[in-house]
Amino acid sequence: xxxxxxxxxxxxxxxxxxxxxxxxxxxxxxxxxxxxxxxxxxxxxxxxxxxxxxxxxxxxxxxxxxxxxxxxxxxxxxxxxxxxxxxxxxxxxxxxxxxxxxxxxxxxxxxxxxxxxxxxxxxxxxxxxxxxxxxxxxxxxxxxxxxxxxxxxxxxxxxxxxxxxxxxxxxxxxxxxxxxxxxxxxxxxxxxxxxxxxxxxxxxxxxxxxxxxxxxxxxxxxxxxxxxxxxxxxxxxxxxxxx
Ligand SMILES: [Zn+2]
Numbered sequence: 001x002x003x004x005x006x007x008x009x010x011x012x013x014x015x016x017x018x019x020x021x022x023x024x025x026x027x028x029x030x031x032x033x034x035x036x037x038x039x040x041x042x043x044x045x046x047x048x049x050x051x052x053x054x055x056x057x058x059x060x061x062x063x064x065x066x067x068x069x070x071x072x073x074x075x076x077x078x079x080x081x082x083x084x085x086x087x088x089x090x091x092x093x094x095x096x097x098x099x100x101x102x103x104x105x106x107x108x109x110x111x112x113x114x115x116x117x118x119x120x121x122x123x124x125x126x127x128x129x130x131x132x133x134x135x136x137x138x139x140x141x142x143x144x145x146x147x148x149x150x151x152x153x154x155x156x157x158x159x160x161x162x163x164x165x166x167x168x169x170x171x172x173x174x175x176x177x178x179x180x181x182x183x184x185x186x187x188x189x190x191x192x193x194x195x196x197x198x199x200x201x202x203x204x205x206x207x208x209x210x211x212x213x214x215x216x217x218x219x220x221x222x223x224x225x226x227x228x229x230x231x232x233x234x235x236x237x238x239x240x241x242x243x
Contacts, residue, residue: 003018027056030221031057033119059083064126080134085136093127106183147167153176170216171215177237183195186240204241
């Protein structure tokens, strides 16, 4: 599904990842769940592209539902996998520290089971480690299609980052900001639910980095695209608070 000229959204529900196309070259932003490999291959075929056209895989953070096919893309397409330095060990399979909310508090939500089932079916209940990662840091602009600039916004994970495509005024938010809550089903700009965050207060504070960003369209890891600008999304997410 094309969300903007040269930006394609890939999803089978619950989680989104994106292909950026520029001058015949491609960058994958996030890598879905392990079971999403055929979705990637089909999308490339539809675009008349091949795995070998993939220049890189950029990870917004190292969670199982975002790095699913990254290792497979690295080994079969030879595409390097990039992640913020603070999430590098997590991407390589290190055991994550405890989150600050309890899954138990979502047990009465239908959405919780829907998400769990959908991700389990696609093998995203545990991480597929990426054997070799390249790391980026806050503020870095990568010499890749779309010239993505790293906007570090920790909280959901320590290395959680959004990626700004300044020329297109597009911000790929990863799990810095979602527009649909995968555990409660609430729709609208918000930080991720506490049960999935390392540090929710920090995630809320990190929204400040979105305020001044030149982005009209936000493409989140969970939920529909947002078209009313980064500052307004951040304002609403702060107002929504933790969940
Ligand atoms: Zn996540």
